[in-house]
Amino acid sequence: MSARIAAVASILTVMTLAAGCGDEGAGGSSQPSGPTTTFPTTEPEHAAPGKQAGTGPSDTASVFFTTGEQFRKVERPLPEGEDELMAATEALVEGPTPRERNAEVEAQTQIPASTELDDVSVDGDTAVVEVSPQFTAGIPADPARRSRAEESELDARLAQVTYTLTQFPQVKAAK
Structure with a gap:
């Protein structure tokens, strides 16, 4: 019985997260809303090869951390010449800076x-991390052994x- 409850709770959690993402066609955004922090950097503003400076993702990327039960978007500079997906994911895995x-x-x-x-690669429009x-x-x-708190933490x-x-425009999903 508890495995069935855990499965239903998992499905409801995923549905809640999916519903909260919004529909871009309906004027919503696929990114969570909330506070955004941009910290000044002393790094030079160079574009990655093949990209022009000042064109968005080539210079910075949003890294999504948490604040309580909300997501917090922090802008991070992307190193020149480095793969933007790998650089953004590395920044995420490294965690917030002391200043953040x-x-x-x-x-x-x-x-x-x-x-x-x-590694981070792209298969079709899915980032594989x-x-x-x-x-x-x-x-x-085993999902059946997870508590609600553990499910929420993994989510x-x-x-x-x-x-x-x-x-990033080439990524529609991640796994």
Whole structure:
């Protein structure tokens, strides 16, 4: 009986997250709303090869952290010449900077600090992210054994990755 309740709770959680994403065609946004923080950088504003400076994702990327039960978008500069998907995901996995953690509305992360990023590739319009097993630290592998809190924590980790990667036009989903 408890496995059935856990399965229903998981489905409801996914449906709630999907419903909260909005429909771009209806004037909504696929990105969560909330506070955005842009910190000045001393890095030069160069464009990646083949991209013009000042054209959006070639210079910066949004990295989605958490603040309580909400998502917090933080702008990060992208290193020149580096793959934008890999750079944005690396910034996410590294977590908020001390300055971001100490901001008026602090940035937090649900992704464990010991998590390592192995690779980010694109298959069709889906970003495929390979991370170390630490990404699921503290979460039972068997969904039937997860508490509601563990399901929510895993959902938040996955949503941070999904929101960060779906900002790029070539990515519609992440796994």
